[in-house]
Amino acid sequence: MDAKKIREDFPVLQREISGKPIVYFDNACMTLKPRQVIQAMNEYYENYSACVGRSIHKLGNEATEKYENARKTIAKFIGAKKEKEVIFTRNTTEGINLLANSLNLQKGDIVLASDREHNSNLIPWQILGKKKGIERRIVKSKPDETFDIEGFKNMMSKDVKVVSIIHSSNLDGYTLPIKEIVDIAKDNKALVILDAAQSVPHKEVNVRKLGVDFLAFSGHKMLGPTGTGVLYGRYDLLENLNPFMVGGDTVERTTYDSFRLLPPPEKFEAGLQNYASMIGLAEAVRYLDRVGRENIEKHEKELSRFITGEMQGMDGLKIIGVQDPELRGGIISFEIDGIEYHDVAIMLDDQANVMVRSGQHCVHSWFNARNIPGSVRASLYLYNTKEDAETFIEALKTITKLR
Amino acid sequence: MSICVAALVVFAFMGVFSARYRYWAKEAFDCVGRRVTLRPCKTEFNQKVRAKITSKLLKKSQKAARFTHKHFEAISWVFTIILFVSLILTAGGLYNLFTYGTCDPAQPDSCIFTVQEGVCAPACMPCNCGPHEIGCDAPEYKACNGNCQCVCESMGSVTS
Numbered sequence: 001m002d003a004k005k006i007r008e009d010f011p012v013l014q015r016e017i018s019g020k021p022i023v024y025f026d027n028a029c030m031t032l033k034p035r036q037v038i039q040a041m042n043e044y045y046e047n048y049s050a051c052v053g054r055s056i057h058k059l060g061n062e063a064t065e066k067y068e069n070a071r072k073t074i075a076k077f078i079g080a081k082k083e084k085e086v087i088f089t090r091n092t093t094e095g096i097n098l099l100a101n102s103l104n105l106q107k108g109d110i111v112l113a114s115d116r117e118h119n120s121n122l123i124p125w126q127i128l129g130k131k132k133g134i135e136r137r138i139v140k141s142k143p144d145e146t147f148d149i150e151g152f153k154n155m156m157s158k159d160v161k162v163v164s165i166i167h168s169s170n171l172d173g174y175t176l177p178i179k180e181i182v183d184i185a186k187d188n189k190a191l192v193i194l195d196a197a198q199s200v201p202h203k204e205v206n207v208r209k210l211g212v213d214f215l216a217f218s219g220h221k222m223l224g225p226t227g228t229g230v231l232y233g234r235y236d237l238l239e240n241l242n243p244f245m246v247g248g249d250t251v252e253r254t255t256y257d258s259f260r261l262l263p264p265p266e267k268f269e270a271g272l273q274n275y276a277s278m279i280g281l282a283e284a285v286r287y288l289d290r291v292g293r294e295n296i297e298k299h300e301k302e303l304s305r306f307i308t309g310e311m312q313g314m315d316g317l318k319i320i321g322v323q324d325p326e327l328r329g330g331i332i333s334f335e336i337d338g339i340e341y342h343d344v345a346i347m348l349d350d351q352a353n354v355m356v357r358s359g360q361h362c363v364h365s366w367f368n369a370r371n372i373p374g375s376v377r378a379s380l381y382l383y384n385t386k387e388d389a390e391t392f393i394e395a396l397k398t399i400t401k402l403r
Numbered sequence: 404m405s406i407c408v409a410a411l412v413v414f415a416f417m418g419v420f421s422a423r424y425r426y427w428a429k430e431a432f433d434c435v436g437r438r439v440t441l442r443p444c445k446t447e448f449n450q451k452v453r454a455k456i457t458s459k460l461l462k463k464s465q466k467a468a469r470f471t472h473k474h475f476e477a478i479s480w481v482f483t484i485i486l487f488v489s490l491i492l493t494a495g496g497l498y499n500l501f502t503y504g505t506c507d508p509a510q511p512d513s514c515i516f517t518v519q520e521g522v523c524a525p526a527c528m529p530c531n532c533g534p535h536e537i538g539c540d541a542p543e544y545k546a547c548n549g550n551c552q553c554v555c556e557s558m559g560s561v562t563s
Binding site: 342401402403 | 453
């Protein structure tokens with residue numbers, strides 16, 4: 001994999017700010033878009049910007065074909081059995097909210113999660129707890145911040161109806177042992193919802209091999225356009241779910257008193273969809289397939305190892321979460337004693353155009369439970385190079401001198 | 404808090420000339436608005452300004468950057484006080500200018516910008532001064548001492 005060659009496809013990376021190149025290390029939040037994705041979207045707007053699935057004229061047919069091809073491409077990308085298991089959403093958050101509101105959970109049902117869930121996999125269940133009286137259980141991490149599989153096993157029971165859990169954490173990049181989690185959940189007949197927002201873009205994820213029932217991820221974290229996401233669901237489960245949002249395109253027929261829903265995925269995609277962006281997302285998937293996600297994962301780990309090694313020699317710098325870079329993938333979250341995390345982020349940007357995220361990264365619960373006010377997070381992707389990492393380290397070395 | 408107030412004044416003025424500073428002025432305004440209503444500053448304006456200034460200093464002098472970073476609140480108070488003292492003195496000066504002009508009737512030669520009728524006659528005629536002399540048509544000599552005699556001044560000596 002040639003990261004330097006890949007960079008040529010990204011218009012943003014051709015920019016210089018104040019005479020210096022951009023070092024984009026905020027990929028866990030948003031990735032940059034290659035020309036191919038932008039072109040695919042433009043093609044929709046320039047050549048066939050019509051309604052999908054409704055209009056039977058030539059442009060409508062062309063748009064429908066491209067849109068449904070996008071669904072096929074994405075289904076193949078995650079190893080879904082059929083494309084009808086792919087529901088287009090706006091993002092991971094919408095996917096999880098759709099499930100929380102569509103699964104018919106009752107009072108006393110238990111939803112199990114880890115202690116490092118993103119707010120999007122925490123709040124929907126909290127609200128459901130208040131509305132319907134479902135119970136939530138949180139599996140606490142071990143002292144080294146890895147997942148406590150024994151603790152998880154002990155918490156499982158026949159009352160646990162759903163295990164809604166993160167795959168790779170956005171706070172430190174740690175990937176949970178999902179195969180073991182799924183096996184334990186299945187033994188107890190619990191459904192498994194996987195928040196794969198930080199895993200699908202960076203590593204091979206096959207829904208059938210993992211055995212998950214539902215999986216949600218976002219397009220904007222994998223070179224795709226903003227406002228795109230996917231919810232995968234096993235078809236037999238989707239068939240029995242009631243959509244929580246209905247309207248145009250979700251029904252086969254209606255009378256003044258009744259309606260008949262279309263089969264999945266249509267019944268979950270109410271109203272006119274973001275066609276151009278979904279076609280763009282499929283192009284992003286093709287791009288990632290060409291590069292190969294195993295190559296991306298390897299590349300990110302190499303950079304992460306280098307950065308972690310350099311950081312270990314820096315006075316006052318502490319990596320938070322799981323320490324082993326082999327378990328963390330391409331995310332490095334850290335704090336510098338005596339310098340606030342936002343200060344570090346602003347100074348990295350100001351000194352060397354190094355763009356990172358600072359704060360609690362939408363995992364407030366994890367930070368607050370540990371009394372950590374926040375961290376600086378560097379997250380890598382396929383277009384980051386060793387030179388980027390060196391620039392980042394040099395800027396960090398300068399900043400640590402402020403202590 | 405202090406830096407918000409100082410920054411609001413400075414950036415609001417600079418914003419008149421450059422759109423770049425209008426964004427900062429807006430943030431400073433929001434910050435001041437929240438602070439005076441006893442709410443936390445949402446925009447983290449203080450932090451942004453502190454980090455930006457420290458970062459710039461870091462490129463020049465680590466010691467100065469470290470000092471500024473550690474004592475930023477105190478430094479920003481000093482600058483705020485200096486700013487307000489300057490503003491008060493400037494306001495007093497402007498008041499005097501509009502009220503009295505620049506002429507002191509007791510010392511008519513102080514009338515550089517303002518000509519007081521009946522005291523100074525501005526009609527000095529040009530005179531033939533030497534190459535290293537300043538003639539009375541130079542701006543410094545626009546106001547005369549009550550007569551129209553031309554004065555040419557060279558280094559240390561005056562010739563009529």
